[in-house]
Amino acid sequence: DAKTTQPPSMDCAEGRAANLPCNHSTISGNEYVYWYRQIHSQGPQYIIHGLKNNETNEMASLIITEDRKSSTLILPHATLRDTAVYYCIVRVERGYQKVTFGTGTKLQVIP
C-alpha cells in the first residue's frame, strides 16, 4: 500500500506558483520525503528530497511540516513544461526497503 496520499489533479496558471500537497502521516523517523515527476511516457525525474528541514534547489522548494506528516512541493513560477504527474514517496537513505509510488497528482499548467 502506498504510504503517501496526494490529490489526483490540480490546475495552475502559467507563471504562478504551483503548490502540490502530500500526506505521509505514517512516515518513520528515518524516512525521507522524495518528489519525482513524470512527463507523459518518460521515466520519472527526480526533483527534490528532504528529511525535516525545508529544502530548495533550482527546480523547486520542499516544505515539510514540523510533525513530518505532510509536505508541499512548490514550483515557484510554473511553466507549460511543468505539466506532468508529480509523485511524492517516502524512502530511507540507508537500508533495504520496498518503494511504493502512489497515484500522484496530475498538474496541468494553463496558459
Add this chain to the structure above:
Amino acid sequence: KAGVTQTPRYLIKTRGQQVTLSCSPISGHRSVSWYQQTPGQGLQFLFEYFSETQRNKGNFPGRFSGRQFSNSRSEMNVSTLELGDSALYLCASSLARPSGIGGTQYFGPGTRLLVL
C-alpha cells in the same frame, strides 16, 4: 555523466514468449530497481538489486525475474508473456553505501513492451 540507459526502448512480443530487458545504471551507482507501469495499476515496484543480490521484491509472480552483473548492469526477464504484461518497464539506479541502499533514484526512459 550519462544517465540510466535501457534497451530496447520498444518491444512487441506475443503471448507465451519470453523477453529480456536490459538496464545500465549511472556510472558509480550500484543499486538497480525495476518498476512496471500500467495505466490501471500505476508504478509498481518489481525488485531491487545491489551487489548482484536481490534485496527486495514486489508482489509479482515468479514469471518475473532479474539479475545483476558485477558491473552493476541489470537484466529482467519475463517468461510466458501474458497480455497483461504490456507495460512500460522502468529501471532506476541509486548510489549504495556499505550500510545499505536507498536514497535518490534516477530513472531511465523505460522499455515499452506490447504483448499481442
